[in-house]
Structure formats: C-alpha cells, structure tokens
Amino acid sequence: MIGKATVIRTVVLLGAVGALEIACRTGAIAPTMVIAPSAMVKALVAAMQSDDFGGHVQQTLSAVAIAMSLAIVGGFAIGALLHWIPFLRRAFNPFLAAYYAIPHFAFYPLLIVIFGLGPAPLIVLATLFAMVAMIVATMAGLDRVPRVLLKTARIHRLSLLQEIWRIRLPAAAPHILSGLKLAVAYSFIGVIAGEFILSTSGIGHEIAYAYDNFDNPRMYALILFVLAIVTTFNMLVWTWERRLARRRGMA
Amino acid sequence: MTVSLRSLRDPILVAISLVVLWQVLHQIAGDSAVTAPAPTLAHLWEMVGQARFLPHLRETGLAFLQALAISCVGGVLIGVVLGGHRLTGEVAEPILVGLYSIPKITLYPVILLLFGLGMPAKVAFGALHGIIPVVLFTMNAVRNVNRTYLRAGRAMRLSPAQTAWYVLVPATLPEIFSGLRIGFSLTLLGTMLGELFASQRGLGFLLMTAIDLHDVKTILAIAVLISAFAILANAALLAIDKRLHRGAAPDSEKT
Numbered sequence: 001m002i003g004k005a006t007v008i009r010t011v012v013l014l015g016a017v018g019a020l021e022i023a024c025r026t027g028a029i030a031p032t033m034v035i036a037p038s039a040m041v042k043a044l045v046a047a048m049q050s051d052d053f054g055g056h057v058q059q060t061l062s063a064v065a066i067a068m069s070l071a072i073v074g075g076f077a078i079g080a081l082l083h084w085i086p087f088l089r090r091a092f093n094p095f096l097a098a099y100y101a102i103p104h105f106a107f108y109p110l111l112i113v114i115f116g117l118g119p120a121p122l123i124v125l126a127t128l129f130a131m132v133a134m135i136v137a138t139m140a141g142l143d144r145v146p147r148v149l150l151k152t153a154r155i156h157r158l159s160l161l162q163e164i165w166r167i168r169l170p171a172a173a174p175h176i177l178s179g180l181k182l183a184v185a186y187s188f189i190g191v192i193a194g195e196f197i198l199s200t201s202g203i204g205h206e207i208a209y210a211y212d213n214f215d216n217p218r219m220y221a222l223i224l225f226v227l228a229i230v231t232t233f234n235m236l237v238w239t240w241e242r243r244l245a246r247r248r249g250m251a
Numbered sequence: 252m253t254v255s256l257r258s259l260r261d262p263i264l265v266a267i268s269l270v271v272l273w274q275v276l277h278q279i280a281g282d283s284a285v286t287a288p289a290p291t292l293a294h295l296w297e298m299v300g301q302a303r304f305l306p307h308l309r310e311t312g313l314a315f316l317q318a319l320a321i322s323c324v325g326g327v328l329i330g331v332v333l334g335g336h337r338l339t340g341e342v343a344e345p346i347l348v349g350l351y352s353i354p355k356i357t358l359y360p361v362i363l364l365l366f367g368l369g370m371p372a373k374v375a376f377g378a379l380h381g382i383i384p385v386v387l388f389t390m391n392a393v394r395n396v397n398r399t400y401l402r403a404g405r406a407m408r409l410s411p412a413q414t415a416w417y418v419l420v421p422a423t424l425p426e427i428f429s430g431l432r433i434g435f436s437l438t439l440l441g442t443m444l445g446e447l448f449a450s451q452r453g454l455g456f457l458l459m460t461a462i463d464l465h466d467v468k469t470i471l472a473i474a475v476l477i478s479a480f481a482i483l484a485n486a487a488l489l490a491i492d493k494r495l496h497r498g499a500a501p502d503s504e505k506t
Contacts (some may be wrong), residue, residue, distance in 0.1 A: 005341035012342060033364045079279045083337040091268075093260045101436040101485035103443040106474040109462045113470070114284045185352035192354040197447045198462065204357070208448065219360055234352050 002020055028076060035216055040224050043217035047225070060202040061229075063119050069128035069185040070178060074132025076128070079179075082135065083142040099132045108194055117200060126190025130183040137179020141172030177241045188230050262486070286468045295472035304457075314370055315442045318377025322434045325429060326382045330389020340390055351383045356444055363449060373445040373453070380441030381434040387432025394425035425495040432488040439481055443500040 017037050023029045024036035035043075049054055082089040104125065111121035145168050153163045169176075195204025203226055210219035253308035277287045286294075298304050333340040359376055366372040400422060404414045405412050445457020454473055 005338060009342045009346065013346070033359065052355075088433070090261065091264065095265050097489060098482045098485050100433075101439075101481040101482060102478045103440045104479045105440070105444055105447060106458065108447075108468070109458055109470045109475060112462070113467055114280055166321050181352075187354075189354040189356075193356040193444060196356045196359070198446075201444070204354075205359060207357055211363070211449075216364075223357045223361065227353055231349055234349065237457070 001171070023111070031216065032214075035220050038127065039217060040220040043221035044224055047218055049220045056201055056203050056206050057118065060195065060204065063191045064120050064126065064187050067123045067130060068184055070123070070127045071130035071134055071183045071187060075131040075179065075183060076138050078131070079135040079138025080142065080163075083139050089139070096132060098135055104129050104190075105193060112198060117198075122191050122199065122202075122210075123192040125194050126187045129131060129190040130186035133182035133186055134179045137175050137182070138172070141175030141179075142168065144175065145171040157222060174245065177244065181234070181237050181241060185234055188233070192226060252381055262352060267406070275327045276492040282467075283465075284467065286471055291468055291475065294468045295476055298469070299476075307453050307457055310370070311442065311446060311455070313378060314445075314453065315439060317370075318381060318438045318442055319435065321374065321378040321467065322381030322385055322438050323431055325378070326385025326430070326434060327389050329382075330386040330427070330430075331393055334390040334393025337394075340394065344387075344390070347383055347387055351387070353380055355441070356448075357447065359448060362445075368449060368451070373442055376445035377438045377442035380444075381438030383432045384437060385427075385434040386431070389423070389427050392430075393419070397424045407450045425461075425492075428488075428495050432485070435488060436481065436485060438476075443477065469487035475486055 003142055020034065021036050021038060024031065024034060024039075036140065082092060108121065108125055113122055115121040115124060119186075149167050150163070153167045191202070192204040195202035197209050199205045203222055207219055207222045207226070210216075210222065273285070273288050277285045299308075333343050357374075358379070359372075362375050362379070363372050366375050396419060400418050401414070404418045409417065443455050446453040447459055450456045450459070455478065458470060458473050461467075461473070
C-alpha cells in the first residue's frame, strides 16, 4: 500500500528535477552554475567508464567500511562498559554531552600531522565522529530495559549470558539501531568531508579537484554518485530498522 | 555552596584529564606532531592579541552569526508550518531526514557556484547544516502539542494570538530549544567546514595556511580556541535546556 504522502512526495521530487531540467535547458540557469540533471546522468555514465573511477570509489568505500565497523563495534563495547561501571560513566558524561558541539574537522589537520596523508587519518576522523553516537545510543538502550523484564529473567533463573542475550539486548535494540543508523551516516560524512578538504585521492577529493578545474559535468556527476550511494545505504538501514520494529509490533 | 561545587567538579575533572591526555600524546608523538599544552596555549594567547588575527576572527564570527540567525528563524518558521499541517509534514519529513544524513560537504561546490566565493557562501553552508535539525525538532514539538490544551484554550475563548502566546509557545518551547542547541553546534561545524575549503579569510583559512606551513602550534591553538568556544556555549545552552524541560508539563516528559 502506498500512502498519499508518498505519492505527493514523489511528485514533488520529480517536479523539482523536471523544473531544474527545464530551467537549465532554456538557459534560465547558466551552465557555469548548475548543469541539467540529464547532463549530470550522462556525465556520470562517462565518469564511470573512466579508468581511475573504480579506484577512487573503492578507496572511499573501504575507508567508510572500516570506520563504520570500528565505530559500531567499539561504540557498542564502550557504551556497554560505561553502562556497567557507573563511576566511569559519571566521569565521561560531561564529555559525551559536549562531544557533538566540537567541530571535529578543526582537528583533521592535526590527524594528518600525526598519521600522515593517506587513508589512516580519514578513518580515525570518521571513527571518532561516528563512535560517540553509538556509545550514547547503546547506553540509552541499556538504561531503558524495563525492570519487569529483568525480574522475569530472575524468576526464570536465567544465567547472566542468557539474560544479556535474551532480555537486555533485544529490549535495547531499538535505541542501538538508531545509534547504528547515525554511525553509518556519520562514517560517510567523516570520510568524504575529510577527503574533500585535504586528500590526494577518493571521491571527495575528485569532486574538489573537478571544482578547481571548472569541470562542472564531472563534478556534478560525482556529487550525484555520492548522494545516490549514501542515500541508498541510509534507506537500506532505515528499511531494516522498520522491519525489525514492525516484527515487534512497534511500528 | 556545596551544590555548585559538585556541579563544577565533573567538568573540571574532564578538563584536567584532557590536558593530561594532551601532554601524554605530546610525549609519545613528539614536537613535530603534537606540541605541549603550555606553549600552545601561550601561542594562542599571543595570537589573539595580534592585530592581524582579529579580522579573521571577525569574519568567522560574522559568518557564524548570520548563518545561526537564518537557521533559527527559518528553521522555526518552516517547522511550525510543517508541524501545523499534517500532510505537508509527512511529505517533507523523509526528504529532510535524507538531507540530514548526506555528507553536505559534497554540495559545497554547488553553493560556491551559486553564491560565489566569500561570505555569502559560508553563511549559506552554515545555515544548510543548522536549519534541518531545527525544522525537525520544531515540527515534532508542534505536532505533539496536547490537543486537550488547545481545546481548553477554545473553551476559554482565547484569540488566535492568545492561543499562540499562552498555549503553543509554552508547550513547544522546550523541544524547540533542544533543536536550536543542536542547530547551534551544526551551524558552527558547517561554517568551519566552509572556511576550510576555497576561503581567503577566517579561522578555517588560518588553519589551512598553518597546514601548508606545517605549523602544528597554530593548528592546535585554533582547534583549541574553537572547541573551547563550542563546549562553553553548549554547556550554557544545555543548562537552559534542562531548566526548560524541568518546567515542561509532566506528560511531555513521559514521551
């Protein structure tokens, strides 16, 4: 079943793309500013056939994948640890609360000085950026496990491992999943923004390079590519989350 | 007295441990990668005193303030419209969430082409970062206003303006303020990102120049300056935020 809102949203988006196409074709918007969407797609196909394209994509995506895994696994472990040791948690709390107020990219130059140019500083930056969302979400999830469930677990004489696996983790899952969603988005943002500012390869760098060379078709093609990949990935996680929620009768 | 000491203790401990961590990093990595805390802070102090530093600070500050004003005013206005009209909100929400989670830096060249190099592009980019959370939070706040309050208002024959002032504003303010706090941080992030790329003035430009010169001391000094500003502002906003939420109606607390 497709809702009314979905239909309107599709029409609005298609209309916006169509309007942009017409405005560009008729010359209302100069090609030095924005090129027509059809031209973007054509340029993207051309860019995908060029030799170096695969290498840049592979580099960016592998950096994102590493950062994402580190952030999710590490964030979950740290979140669980802080949940179980209240003393540590009290110490870290003010730090966690202020964390996303810091513009992390101000520290990116420093990471380059420490780790050198290459994928390492990018991965560190993206991991640091994404991990705290996961930590906070894990703690929030574990905090909100209903007491009734824990009592039930005691009545059934579950062992600690059983209690964690059967009660605590499933009960905390919705919060942990929303942290996971953020961690995915933030890993992409961290890697691509880092590449954009200061790097010698990767998709982010290619976009900045095309901009510097007034190569608008290639620039828009790559922007389109990044947005398409990131949006697809976010949508996948989102759909997965929705399905899990529905199975528990929460959607 | 004891209460204020207790509330100050945690942040002070965190600050001290960060400086210790910094010193340890310096010991491990050496002067060419991380300069020690004391000389860096001395360098920062010296830099802030210099006349040529002030125009950069002012440039960044102005860009940030303009972007912040656009994010707050625009975000609240759009959020109220989207929250007030159910269908419009449902149409727009996934688009906004999608926009929120893409790396907006990829759109920066487009903004540079549209606005040209300089202040307007930075302001637009900062506002682009900050406005979306403000819209989302405002929309949710307006949507979740308890219908009973509105009915009570109607029963007391409040005029639309009175309804807005006595019912809607107090009911939505705590959540909108949370949105504004996140918008504040993201606007700062956006403005800084904008300055790191294709910029001729501002703190971001100083950072990039320092990288080219391999001037670690300046890099760290500016990073510390920006972070300190961000953390202090965030702490102040968070304190107001908590107060507002404590004053909120009990049933908005539950959700």
